[in-house]
Amino acid sequence: MRAEARTPLDFLPxxxxxxxxxxxxxxxxxxxxxxxxxxxxxxxxxxxxxMGVVPGTATSMVKALADSGLVTxxxxxxxxxxxxxxxxxxxxLRRHRLVELxxxxxxxxxxxxxxxxxxxxxHAISEKVLDRIDALLEHPSVxxxxxxxxxxxxxxxxxxxxxxxxxxxxxxxRVARVIDQEPAFLQFVNRxxxxxxxxxxxxxxxxxxxxxSITIAGKATLALGSAxxxxxxxxPV
Amino acid sequence: MRAEARTPLDFLPxxxxxxxxxxxxxxxxxxxxxxxxxxxxxxxxxxxxxMGVVPGTATSMVKALADSGLVTxxxxxxxxxxxxxxxxxxxxLRRHRLVELxxxxxxxxxxxxxxxxxxxxxHAISEKVLDRIDALLEHPSVxxxxxxxxxxxxxxxxxxxxxxxxxxxxxxxRVARVIDQEPAFLQFVNRxxxxxxxxxxxxxxxxxxxxxSITIAGKATLALGSAxxxxxxxxPV
DNA sequence: TCCTGCATTTTGATGAGTCAAAGTGCGTAG
DNA sequence: CTACGCACTTTGACTCATCAAAATGCAGGA
Numbered sequence: 001m002r003a004e005a006r007t008p009l010d011f012l013p014x015x016x017x018x019x020x021x022x023x024x025x026x027x028x029x030x031x032x033x034x035x036x037x038x039x040x041x042x043x044x045x046x047x048x049x050x051m052g053v054v055p056g057t058a059t060s061m062v063k064a065l066a067d068s069g070l071v072t073x074x075x076x077x078x079x080x081x082x083x084x085x086x087x088x089x090x091x092x093l094r095r096h097r098l099v100e101l102x103x104x105x106x107x108x109x110x111x112x113x114x115x116x117x118x119x120x121x122x123h124a125i126s127e128k129v130l131d132r133i134d135a136l137l138e139h140p141s142v143x144x145x146x147x148x149x150x151x152x153x154x155x156x157x158x159x160x161x162x163x164x165x166x167x168x169x170x171x172x173x174r175v176a177r178v179i180d181q182e183p184a185f186l187q188f189v190n191r192x193x194x195x196x197x198x199x200x201x202x203x204x205x206x207x208x209x210x211x212x213s214i215t216i217a218g219k220a221t222l223a224l225g226s227a228x229x230x231x232x233x234x235x236p237v
Numbered sequence: 238m239r240a241e242a243r244t245p246l247d248f249l250p251x252x253x254x255x256x257x258x259x260x261x262x263x264x265x266x267x268x269x270x271x272x273x274x275x276x277x278x279x280x281x282x283x284x285x286x287x288m289g290v291v292p293g294t295a296t297s298m299v300k301a302l303a304d305s306g307l308v309t310x311x312x313x314x315x316x317x318x319x320x321x322x323x324x325x326x327x328x329x330l331r332r333h334r335l336v337e338l339x340x341x342x343x344x345x346x347x348x349x350x351x352x353x354x355x356x357x358x359x360h361a362i363s364e365k366v367l368d369r370i371d372a373l374l375e376h377p378s379v380x381x382x383x384x385x386x387x388x389x390x391x392x393x394x395x396x397x398x399x400x401x402x403x404x405x406x407x408x409x410x411r412v413a414r415v416i417d418q419e420p421a422f423l424q425f426v427n428r429x430x431x432x433x434x435x436x437x438x439x440x441x442x443x444x445x446x447x448x449x450s451i452t453i454a455g456k457a458t459l460a461l462g463s464a465x466x467x468x469x470x471x472x473p474v
Numbered sequence: 475t476c477c478t479g480c481a482t483t484t485t486g487a488t489g490a491g492t493c494a495a496a497g498t499g500c501g502t503a504g
Numbered sequence: 505c506t507a508c509g510c511a512c513t514t515t516g517a518c519t520c521a522t523c524a525a526a527a528t529g530c531a532g533g534a
Contacts, residue, residue, distance in 0.1 A: 001517075017492090018488075021490080021491065038417065043511080043512085044512060044513085045510095045511060045512080053491090053492070054492080054493060054494080055511075055512065055513080055516075056492090056493075056494085056495090056512085056513070056515090057491070057492055057493070057514055058512095058513085059512070060491085060492090060513090060514090061491075061492095063513095064490090064491095072528060075512080075513080075514095076499070076500075076511080077512080103366065106343070106373075107366060107369040107370065107373065108369060109365065109366070109369065111363070115365055116364070117366060119363075120361040120363070121358075121361050121362070121366075123356050123361065124357040124360065124361035125357075126354055126357070127359070128346065128350070128354070129344060129354060129358075132342065132346065133343040134344060134498095136343075138342065143420070166491085256521090258520080258521065268523080280480080280481080280482085281482060281483085282481060282482075290521085290522070290523085291522080291523060292481075292482060292483080292497080292525075293482085293483070293484075293485090293524085293525095294521070294522055294523070295482095296482065296483055296484085297483090297484090297521085297522090298482095298521075298522095301520090301521095312483080313482060313483080313528095313529070313530075321489080369507075419530090
């Protein structure tokens with residue numbers, strides 16, 4: 001594979017260009033770290049599963065990343081991004097999410113299919129092209145799934161959101177984010193009309209049934225299992 | 238490098254997915270074949286130079302391509318695309334040129350810089366995205382340099398064009414194509430206002446001086462050496 | 475014909491990324 | 505306190521694409 005024309009590591013003076021594989025590991029590490037919302041270490045097993053490789057592969061890649069100063073690695077415990085690694089991961093995530101929005105808004109693809117497309121494109125887009133896309137979309141702050149787009153510079157501001165599992169009942173709320181990239185699930189969300197922006201009310205939550213009942217825009221009533229409900233995040237209208 | 242999500246070789250039933258390196262070799266082979274406008278073999282030296290690798294690398298890659306049935310290889314003479322290889326090469330070229338036009342028309346990049354960008358993107362674009370771009374651009378037939386965009390299906394129709402070196406004199410002609418991807422040259426063409434679409438007249442051609450004099454849109458007069466003049470192609474107004 | 479020059483081919487090595495399978499270490503159940 | 509199981513690490517091998525440098529072969533000049 002020949003050299004790739006992408007983001008240099010401005011902060012690591014003359015580091016070798018990150019390959020798309022390196023970018024993918026960093027991105028995944030970032031996402032895992034977020035999800036395990038502590039500043040804890042991501043175990044190799046989790047990372048390997050997320051990357052679709054055997055554990056041994058993750059171990060050796062992470063050791064290489066540690067040598068490049070992109071992660072800190074604690075044998076038999078896990079890894080976590082360094083300042084520099086996180087910066088690069090956010091760069092990749094920014095490309096990914098801007099591309100997703102671009103594919104939906106400009107090219108008219110369905111939100112259920114853009115994740116896979118963006119996974120490829122995020123490694124091929126130059127800073128210049130990215131800037132044009134960002135401008136064309138008028139500097140958006142969230143992608144089609146409601147995931148925040150990291151800004152070109154500066155930290156992301158994380159507003160804590162509530163899922164359908166822990167939001168207030170009997171109050172109109174707006175769908176802000178759907179945390180799942182599975183096309184099948186996203187298409188289901190489409191069919192129910194639960195896409196970001198939709199206003200709904202949670203009617204009831206049955207702990208033992210592990211289900212919630214919601215009313216969408218005052219019309220249809222729908223039951224969701226807690227697995228699905230936990231993926232839908234809402235904010236006050 | 239992980240698997241890539243792109244054009245399968247529909248015509249070669251269950252062939253392995255072409256890597257972006259393979260795509261690049263095929264594309265280059267196609268371009269070299271065109272340029273040496275006979276159906277002759279492309280020597281390894283030429284191919285290696287075009288690909289920016291040492292000759293030995295080209296030899297071994299071409300042997301691999303021959304094993305996949307994408308080229309026919311004549312040791313110590315050269316290689317040429319098979320039917321299947323040409324089909325794939327045209328696919329790649331279509332992606333490349335549609336992306337170039339997209340970058341200029343939709344994202345507003347300068348035509349002098351899109352070639353390099355497209356070289357990266359052409360390997361990351363899925364059929365679906367390509368179709369959307371094609372539709373958005375209203376099924377264009379040429380890219381920003383005037384190079385023909387291979388159609389999704391069917392052969393390219395090759396209209397023979399004249400360069401400033403062999404066109405008629407004293408007759409208004411329209412610039413149709415500029416065959417050079419060097420940003421510096423393209424920017425020069427920009428400055429002179431010789432971009433595709435411009436109407437000009439060739440005033441004189443001095444064989445011994447290896448130069449031609451042209452008048453652009455009835456105003457400015459300009460002298461071009463034959464190297465440059467040979468890169469500008471025109472068609473009757 | 476013989477020889478030389480040069481393009482081409484071969485050979486051996488390298489780096490990235492991966493897997494299979496064997497080895498290791500640590501928490502916890504007994 | 506010991507041992508088991510499971511997560512993690514190591515090892516060896518493989519593929520792809522590449523280079524450096526040595527070997528080869530052909531075309532043309534003497």
